[in-house]
Amino acid sequence: METEKLQSPLVHLAPLDQVLAIGRANSLWPMTFGLACCAIEMMAAGASRFDLARFGAEVFRPSPRQCDVMIVAGTISKKMMPAVKTLYDQMPEPKWVIAMGNCAISGGPFSFPGQYAIVEGADKFLPVDIYIPGCPPRPEALIEGILELEEKVTGSRRWPRVACG
Amino acid sequence: MRLEKIKQALSSLAVTDEIEVVKTIPAPPAAEGEEQAKPTEVKEKVPQLMLFTPDYAKKGFHLDVKVASADVVQAAQLLIDQEFFLEAITGVDWIKEGQIEVVYDFNHWQTLCRVVIRTRTDRSQPEVPTISAIYSGANWHERETHDFFGVNFTGHPDLSPLLLPEDADYHPLLKDFTA
Amino acid sequence: MSLDVIDKSLETFVLNLGPQHPATHGVLRVKLTMDGEYIVHAEPVLGYIHRMHEKMGENRTWAQFMPNTGRLDYLAALSYNHGYALAAERAEGIEVPERAEYIRCITVELNRIASHLLWFGAFVLDLGGFTPLLYAFDDREQILDLLESVTGARLTFCYFRFGGVYNDIDDNFITGSREFIKRLRSRMPMYHDLVSKNIILIKRLKDIGPISQEMCRRYGATGPVLRGSGVNFDVRKHEPYSVYPEFDFDIPVYTEGDSMARYMVRMDEMEQSMRIIEQGLAKLPEGPVMAAKAPKILKPAKGDYYAAVEAARGSFGIRLVSDGTNTPYRLKLRSPTFSNLSLFSEACRGMILPDALALMGTLDLVIPEIDR
Numbered sequence: 001m002e003t004e005k006l007q008s009p010l011v012h013l014a015p016l017d018q019v020l021a022i023g024r025a026n027s028l029w030p031m032t033f034g035l036a037c038c039a040i041e042m043m044a045a046g047a048s049r050f051d052l053a054r055f056g057a058e059v060f061r062p063s064p065r066q067c068d069v070m071i072v073a074g075t076i077s078k079k080m081m082p083a084v085k086t087l088y089d090q091m092p093e094p095k096w097v098i099a100m101g102n103c104a105i106s107g108g109p110f111s112f113p114g115q116y117a118i119v120e121g122a123d124k125f126l127p128v129d130i131y132i133p134g135c136p137p138r139p140e141a142l143i144e145g146i147l148e149l150e151e152k153v154t155g156s157r158r159w160p161r162v163a164c165g
Numbered sequence: 166m167r168l169e170k171i172k173q174a175l176s177s178l179a180v181t182d183e184i185e186v187v188k189t190i191p192a193p194p195a196a197e198g199e200e201q202a203k204p205t206e207v208k209e210k211v212p213q214l215m216l217f218t219p220d221y222a223k224k225g226f227h228l229d230v231k232v233a234s235a236d237v238v239q240a241a242q243l244l245i246d247q248e249f250f251l252e253a254i255t256g257v258d259w260i261k262e263g264q265i266e267v268v269y270d271f272n273h274w275q276t277l278c279r280v281v282i283r284t285r286t287d288r289s290q291p292e293v294p295t296i297s298a299i300y301s302g303a304n305w306h307e308r309e310t311h312d313f314f315g316v317n318f319t320g321h322p323d324l325s326p327l328l329l330p331e332d333a334d335y336h337p338l339l340k341d342f343t344a
Numbered sequence: 345m346s347l348d349v350i351d352k353s354l355e356t357f358v359l360n361l362g363p364q365h366p367a368t369h370g371v372l373r374v375k376l377t378m379d380g381e382y383i384v385h386a387e388p389v390l391g392y393i394h395r396m397h398e399k400m401g402e403n404r405t406w407a408q409f410m411p412n413t414g415r416l417d418y419l420a421a422l423s424y425n426h427g428y429a430l431a432a433e434r435a436e437g438i439e440v441p442e443r444a445e446y447i448r449c450i451t452v453e454l455n456r457i458a459s460h461l462l463w464f465g466a467f468v469l470d471l472g473g474f475t476p477l478l479y480a481f482d483d484r485e486q487i488l489d490l491l492e493s494v495t496g497a498r499l500t501f502c503y504f505r506f507g508g509v510y511n512d513i514d515d516n517f518i519t520g521s522r523e524f525i526k527r528l529r530s531r532m533p534m535y536h537d538l539v540s541k542n543i544i545l546i547k548r549l550k551d552i553g554p555i556s557q558e559m560c561r562r563y564g565a566t567g568p569v570l571r572g573s574g575v576n577f578d579v580r581k582h583e584p585y586s587v588y589p590e591f592d593f594d595i596p597v598y599t600e601g602d603s604m605a606r607y608m609v610r611m612d613e614m615e616q617s618m619r620i621i622e623q624g625l626a627k628l629p630e631g632p633v634m635a636a637k638a639p640k641i642l643k644p645a646k647g648d649y650y651a652a653v654e655a656a657r658g659s660f661g662i663r664l665v666s667d668g669t670n671t672p673y674r675l676k677l678r679s680p681t682f683s684n685l686s687l688f689s690e691a692c693r694g695m696i697l698p699d700a701l702a703l704m705g706t707l708d709l710v711i712p713e714i715d716r
Binding site: 078114116 | 342
């Protein structure tokens, strides 16, 4: 088969994608979706000492129509699961999900043989991008999770990783 | 004072159960040259009024009364007339005895006096009259006990699930519950 | 509550508040039947964070249940640790050394201040003021630093053990607490000037949401909700436990019964907690922090036991039924917010929606504690 030489396109969209990606990563708008204890550490991350505003993510919107990222902070019970799914569906693209805390990752301390009320992890029904372990994770861990998400969106990390000794 | 008053008021409602006790009958003294026989133990049922005033430091409450299921409403009326408030209602599943016990905890604002009212009902069809007409807070406590144990509180305005999903038909805190 | 109470001649519509809502402090859903802006009937729907604590109580040993108590009311987790430890120690007959009792009271009161600070920030946020939240969180972070240096956790503490506490406090903690009290005492006048005496807050809270004593008795409301309605009932004075009888502190009681009264009760309670901490640090005895003879595996005698403590939200009670084995037979958690929320339906009838949300804020709800 003959190979056809394609004309180089007039408009290069890849750099535009990169600019959009940097813009999205630096202004992630989370949804106020605190379910349980991890919500308090999420609030602490948005408050004065840990200050998510430095990363552009302090605008916690209650309405899913205005959000980019859903931080699932807390245990998802079977009764709450349809509501979580509805909220996820209502978010416009592009959207990401961060599972914060052990309960959102795998049910946490509440998954035991014979349990009847919780969903063991947000990834059972949502596409999770970032997992932040901890019970509850420190606000610094949430910030690290946001930085990882930014790396996932743009391809490069804002600050170099600090090696733990 | 308050304890004596409420104890007097509730004593008419307390049931008398047959409790199994072990009685030791001492053996007759041995004759010369014979060995002393061991005392015999006999199990017998004695009637016991189920109204106790336990040691508060050990148990945490002052008065423990068991009433018949039908008398729960009257007990609640006596308690609210003496200005007690309802702290909690819960159930305990005694699967080996085939009964579900419903436990009511009451307390008083002015003097410390914790009163516990118990009643037992058959496990296969547990039914207790509601006290939500007297204590409005019992509305939610009874809904929760119904959720967890399946106890039917007759006369309750709305016994739908409170903590479980609306369509739940299982009762998780029963001992033979499997998820 | 049935819908029969609604006057059928009104044209009403149903509005759903929650379960995802900034003002509900957790996953609470309230089905509101509205006549324009006025609430005709409000029905809270619970269960969205039911985490099976009482079922877990039956499947775990006595010691394995302690972390659960920290996750019930995570804002004042040490009070719940205390309640459970008290009940188990009463059941098994364990004596706690005096130093451990003092440490318990000091850390519980620090946690109470942290809980009230967060309540204060979140409540004013509900009413529309964002700034006090940031100031309150700043003070709260100082407390969490202190508690983290001793317990290792910031939020869901699991610090108490049967027979004492597992880690002793050091001099850094003692000087840090004294510094913190000095700092908070200097900031409280600012909070009162800018928030409590603010004309907007006064207009939004004064004479709004009256709760009578008789309503409190019927529903079993305790804590600041009850003390804002004029009843002097606090488990620390009424049914003393631990070393609270050694401390000299007052119980703030306001008789108006409106939202402003409940707000002021909590603000004054922070000052009283600071008094308790100061006295505790001054009187702290030397000694062990763990009972010498605490058994590793608990097997209390058959029977049931009850213990109550004053948590930040009211009287937290535990009813333990033991069958002599190393797991509880039944573990009932009496949640104060459960009883406090049950009166919301009757209290908010006929109010406009923003006033009802102010009332709900003064009830200080933590939903995982209601749903358990």
